[in-house]
Amino acid sequence: MGSGGGGTQMQYKNLGRSGLKVSQLSYGAWVSFGNQLDVKEAKSILQCCRDHGVNFFDNAEVYANGRAEEIMGQSIRELGWRRSDLVISTKIFWGGSGPNDKGLSRKHIIEGTKASLKRLDMDYVDVLYCHRPDASTPIEETVRAMNHVIDKGWAFYWGTSEWTAQQITEAWGVAQRLDLVGPIVEQPEYNMLSRHKVETEYLPLYTNYGLGLTTWSPLASGVLTGKYNKGTIPPDSRFALENYKNLANRSLVDDVLRKVNxxxxxxxxxxxxxxxxxIAWCAANPNVSSVITGATKESQVQENMKxxxxxxLLTPAVMEKIEAVIQSKPKRPDSFK
Incomplete structure (x- = not known):
């Protein structure tokens, strides 16, 4: 498996049907920036990612209440990276406690985007996501507002996170009717234990709209590292954080730990x-443009990137062995099995 110089050879894939190239593995600031890491530590993690060929970094206005964007922005500035070498994304939905500080109204999309760019200290993000669907805003309003943001040059592409196939289809219907840009990417959870959306629900969207995926939680919040299999929670892990207790109770059930074993x-x-x-299992899915990884230590980045x-190595035979253990393959609607 020599990849020249012994280092990992990062692959770059188009983000869906767009011309944008993203590293097959990327880095997300969700749990770490602002909660577990400050600027000094963030810089070393980001540099480690770059050294391994990562060009795509994901954030959101809600992460650490905006602090995650500030840390990422300051780190990139201090590292002196060239903006055009990077693909930066952020997500808009939860921007504060006021009635207009959340959701996908035209008002919050525009104000939230401007506030995010200010925290990141950037003129634009490459990809702007709607962080959740908003039942209280017409999808047409959201599609028009996202196009306004693109026309202003504040973002180059837009996408969705945790939307249903029906909502994404509706957004595309509006975009096509109005001759606007539709969402080119969705950001769902995807791992060996959570597959229905990516492998069944979204199937028509890949061919119909060229939808790309940047998936999160490839390790099911660390469960798929095996580190919880002793039945104890390591003190430096995510599940040791107070606000992740519920996630721990839900994730560490016997059936899951048996599969991990x-x-x-x-x-x-x-x-x-x-x-x-x-992580490789997620990346092997041809509809996945990039797998967003998390890490609080350089050693974890180095491990993940390998x-x-x-x-x-994931031959059909190996994939079958994995399937036999996890038994989580969603039923395909067209096979009626």
Whole structure:
């Protein structure tokens, strides 16, 4: 598996049907920036990502109440990176406590985007996501507002996160009717334990609209590293954080831990850690443009990035072995099995 110089060879994929190229593995600031890391630590993590070929960095206005964007912006400024080498995304929905500080109204999309750019200290983001669907705003208003943001040059592309296939289809219907730009990317959770959306619900969207995916939680919040299998929660882990207690209770059920144990021998046979197998498994899905990884330590970044070299090892035979253990393949609507 020599990839020249022994280093990991990052692959770059088009974001859906767009011309934008994103690294197959990317970095997200969700739990870490502002909660667990300050600027000094963030800089070393970001540099480590860049050294491994990552060009795509994900954020959101709600992460650490805006602090995550400030930390990312300051870090990139201090690192002196060229803006055109980077693909930066942020997400708009929860911008504050006032009645107009949240949701996808034209007002909040525009004000929220401007506030995000100010925190990031950037003229634009490459991708702007609607962080959730907003039942209280007509989709047409949101589509028009996102196009306004693109026309202003504050974002180059827009997408959705955790929308249903029906909502994405409706947005595309509006965009086509009004001759506007539709959402080119969706950001769903996707991992060996959570597959229905990506593998079943969104199926028509890939061909109909060229929808790309930037997926999050490839390790199911760390469950697929195997580190919780002793039945204890490591003190430096995400589940040790007070506001993640519920997530821990929901995620660490016996059935899940049994599957994680069953995956260990498959990873051992390939000679890789379980975490790399789990990340590579997500990246191997042809509809996934980029897998967003998280990390609070450089060592985790280095481990995660090696997953790029594991993707070619996932032969159909290996994939079948994995399937036999996780047994989470969603039923395909067209097969009636």
């Amino acid at each position: 069953g995956l260990k021998p498959i990873a051992d046979e390939l000679g890789v850690p379980l975490s790399q197998l789990a 997953a790029v070299d594991v993707v070619p």
